[in-house]
Amino acid sequence: MRIDLHTHSTASDGTDTPAQLVANAAAAGLDVVALTDHDTVRGHAEAAAALPEGLTLVTGAELSCRIDGVGLHMLAYLFDPDEPELARERELVRDDRVPRARTMVRKLQELGVPVEWEQVARIAGDGSVGRPHVATALVELGVVETVSDAFTPEWLADGGRAYAEKHELDPFDAIRLVKAAGGVTVFAHPAAAKRGEVVPESSIARLAAAGLDGIEVDHMDHDEPTRAALRGLARDLGLLTTGSSDYHGSRKTVGLGEYTTDPEIYGEITRRATGAFPVPGAGGRGPA
Numbered sequence: 001m002r003i004d005l006h007t008h009s010t011a012s013d014g015t016d017t018p019a020q021l022v023a024n025a026a027a028a029g030l031d032v033v034a035l036t037d038h039d040t041v042r043g044h045a046e047a048a049a050a051l052p053e054g055l056t057l058v059t060g061a062e063l064s065c066r067i068d069g070v071g072l073h074m075l076a077y078l079f080d081p082d083e084p085e086l087a088r089e090r091e092l093v094r095d096d097r098v099p100r101a102r103t104m105v106r107k108l109q110e111l112g113v114p115v116e117w118e119q120v121a122r123i124a125g126d127g128s129v130g131r132p133h134v135a136t137a138l139v140e141l142g143v144v145e146t147v148s149d150a151f152t153p154e155w156l157a158d159g160g161r162a163y164a165e166k167h168e169l170d171p172f173d174a175i176r177l178v179k180a181a182g183g184v185t186v187f188a189h190p191a192a193a194k195r196g197e198v199v200p201e202s203s204i205a206r207l208a209a210a211g212l213d214g215i216e217v218d219h220m221d222h223d224e225p226t227r228a229a230l231r232g233l234a235r236d237l238g239l240l241t242t243g244s245s246d247y248h249g250s251r252k253t254v255g256l257g258e259y260t261t262d263p264e265i266y267g268e269i270t271r272r273a274t275g276a277f278p279v280p281g282a283g284g285r286g287p288a
Contacts, residue, residue, distance in 0.1 A: 003032040003261040005058060005269075006075060006188065006216065006244030010125060011035075011043030012062075013132040015249030018043035019050035022281075026052040028256040032266060032278070034058035034077060034244075039093040040128050041081045051281035058270075058278050062188060063178075064093050065171040067207075070197050071158050072187065074174045075216065075242075078273035079183025086177040089169055094128050096167040101129045103164035104156065108134070111161060113143055131156050132251055147251050151195055158196030175211045182275020186214040186242055191230060192221035201233055208237040213272060218243025218259040220252075240265050 008014035009021045016024060018035060021043075025033040033055060035047050044059045051057050060077040079086065101120055108115045115137050123140075124133040135150035144150045153160045169177075171187075178185050187207065191198055204215065217230045218241075234241045243259040246252070270278060 001031040001263045001266070002029055002257055003263060003266045004030055004245050004247070004257050004259070005032075005034040005060075005077070005186075005242050005261050005266070006036050006062070006219075007033055007247040007256065008037050008062075008249075009035060009043045009047070010127050011040055012037035012128045013124075013130045013248060013251065014127075015251050018047035021247075021249075022047050022051050022055060022057065025256050026055045026281075030055060030257050032056045032058060033256070034060045034075075036060040036062045036075055036077075038062050038073075038128055038130055039064055039090045039097075041090075044081070048279045051279060053281045055281040056278045057281070059276055060183075061090065063090070063174050064166065064168045065174050066168040067171050067199060067203055070199050070203075071168065072171060072199050073189070074169070074171055074178075075186040075188045076174070076178040077184045077186070077269055078276040078278070079178050079181035080275035081181075083177075083181035083275070086181045089173075089177060092167050093169070097129050100164045100166040101131075101134060104131070104134050104162050107162040107164065108138075108155075113138070113141065113162075115141060132248065134162075136251060146253075147248075148194075153196075160196075171207055172210050175207065179211055182273060184213045184269050184272050185211070186216055186240070186269075187212060188216045189219045189221050189246065190215050191226045192219070194221060204233065205237055208239055212239065213269070214240030214242055214265070216244055217241040218261075219246060220254045220259065221246075240268060242269075 009018040063074040135147040
């Protein structure tokens with residue numbers, strides 16, 4: 001089985017619609033794909049309706065969190081999307097995305113970048129606006145060559161010159177809320193240092209003690225020594241280890257299935273989840 005547990009669609013900051021994403025996942029030879037848009041479950045229904053036969057959909061979200069001043073992303077899988085407290089927190093984060101993006105645009109303008117809010121809004125479309133949309137605007141303007149190049153201290157990285165804060169969950173609350181909604185939590189790309197400051201191992205140990213299920217190890221932002229260190233940490237803390245593409249369509253160079261999760265780990269995730277079940281493909285209507 002080929003299993004990719006971290007992807008994004010146009011419901012947040014990817015470039016594939018949810019229907020296109022599952023079609024592309026099947027074309028890439030995946031057996032299981034998780035749709036984990038930022039702080040939203042809006043793409044799940046479209047993805048499930050278009051799911052090709054032979055592909056299983058894992059519903060999820062990537063939750064924006066912050067601990068001790070350091071941002072982190074928490075992947076949440078197979079939770080009940082209607083659980084009211086978790087739904088309310090996701091809404092608070094989403095509602096704060098527009099004023100945050102407007103603040104980043106203003107900061108960029110003050111730095112001499114001729115970016116306009118209308119440009120960022122056009123790029124975001126119906127998705128939850130975020131830094132990748134602002135980064136794409138910088139690419140369009142020729143300020144940086146790639147979206148990844150915008151995530152530096154010079155521009156949009158945490159604490160960068162044009163960075164702006166938004167409402168974010170305490171990760172301990174995120175773990176509690178996802179668990180209460182029957183879901184499973186995995187710390188996304190925990191050692192992606194090029195994105196900014198990373199959470200220390202001591203904090204990951206605290207999260208593990210609070211019920212964190214796993215950490216994402218095989219990821220494009222982790223080199224081989226980092227992956228080995230994370231596997232050792234996971235063994236010490238009793239955490240599951242996953243692998244994922246963190247696919248964003250054309251917004252990033254990584255392809256679907258470039259990094260995958262061991263089937264035994266996937267089985268354990270589905271065993272622990274009680275809020276929702278993986279959706280088996282029965283032949284959807286195809287990409288919209």
